[in-house]
């Protein structure tokens with residue numbers, strides 16, 4: 001889960017791209033919210049979760065044996081009390097006012113376009129945890145819709161352990177972390193693609209930033225990989241095609257994803273792949289669709305960032321890089337799905353880094369089809385200039401060289417590659433395939449609120465842990481910075497039409 005932050009920003013280099021902090025006028029005013037943690041404590045003294053799985057492995061060797069769900073377990077699940085029940089204890093006048101307020105909000109949510117706050121959502125269970133906070137399954141109290149709420153602790157963003165180690169002034173690092181925080185919110189609010197998670201709302205309170213995302217119930221591809229060991233070539237090709245569509249779409253908008261790994265690939269209820277976590281994505285200033293699709297560099301980036309196993313060598317070497325780094329990561333992910341581990345592994349980041357930078361092109365097992373070997377070989381080239389420029393050759397053939405020099409970059413059409421022979425690109429690119437058919441692995445979902453395709457390591461976590469400590473950290477350490485209101489402009493509400501399209 002952890003993000004690799006080896007010398008996260010090279011102090012000698014500057015990022016050649018736009019700061020993604022957005023203008024205030026772009027967004028709606030956000031209400032402050034604060035009661036949620038109290039509600040949460042009273043509603044959920046303990047996290048509730050079944051410790052059972054319904055998914056079974058098709059690969060007996062790789063999957064650990066897990067107990068099947070007994071139906072009686074459902075009866076034993078704790079029932080959480082909706083926080084609004086508390087209103088019954090209020091004095092009549094307050095009760096009346098609150099009830100009116102509730103009714104007003106309920107009516108406005110039916111129109112779907114209202115700034116949101118933490119009290120609007122009932123926490124159900126933890127779905128995952130990242131570097132700056134948790135992702136929690138929540139239920140909208142007014143509409144009963146489920147969302148994945150990504151919470152980022154302001155304290156973690158404002159004060160990082162690295163600051164004590166790094167030579168750069170704290171303000172430089174802070175700018176970078178804020179830039180990334182805003183980048184995720186800004187980038188996601190501009191995107192609409194069937195294979196990319198949707199952002200519906202964002203807001204913040206005195207402790208945290210909140211991104212209210214579409215809940216993707218099928219869990220991480222990582223989870224299914226653990227269950228199944230490895231996947232068949234056709235299945236892998238299908239996921240590779242869906243990821244490629246999402247990456248191509250992002251590159252066309254001038255965005256480099258930079259964090260492709262199995263944990264960030266989720267499966268939706270129909271088994272289609274959805275990319276999440278845009279915390280490391282970067283958008284360029286010169287966001288011209290034409291030049292990006294020509295395969296020209298979107299922008300030259302320098303930050304060392306990402307998860308090392310899936311990270312392109314040029315990034316790890318501290319060189320400048322462009323969108324092509326995402327295609328190398330796709331090669332690593334495809335390799336992982338087929339072989340059960342990424343191309344370079346090791347006991348720690350240093351060992352992995354050494355292998356990626358010094359070893360030759362990774363060994364591709366003989367048992368893969370020739371087509372798959374060719375595909376992987378073209379993406380896993382360490383030198384960018386020798387790597388397949390997928391954006392350039394997305395749907396066009398490059399010039400045919402009669403005498404192909406050894407080590408030359410592949411110039412054939414990406415979509416026409418042998419491994420994609422069963423993929424209906426037209427339907428996939430238009431989104432029709434994702435709407436009308438199921439993907440190769442259909443996650444078992446008996447009840448969306450159970451989040452049964454997520455690891456019990458997370459779903460059994462206490463929902464409230466750490467909340468009080470964060471408060472103390474903020475007050476003791478970062479008051480001067482906090483007063484600058486650096487998170488102004490974070491709040492966002494998707495347009496009514498966008499919201500209506502998905503609910």
Ligand SMILES: Nc1ncnc2c1ncn2[C@@H]1O[C@H](COP(=O)(O)OP(=O)(O)OP(=O)(O)O)[C@@H](O)[C@H]1O
Pocket residue numbers: 001002003127128129130131132133135148150197213214215216217219220263264266276277278279
């Ligand atoms: N929309 C979603 N629906 C369901 N689960 C989600 C969703 N978004 C995130 N998750 C779960 O939460 C986990 C962590 O989310 P995410 O990667 O966005 O957090 P992060 O803090 O950026 O993590 P990292 O530090 O690993 O980059 C994911 O791996 C996934 O399991």
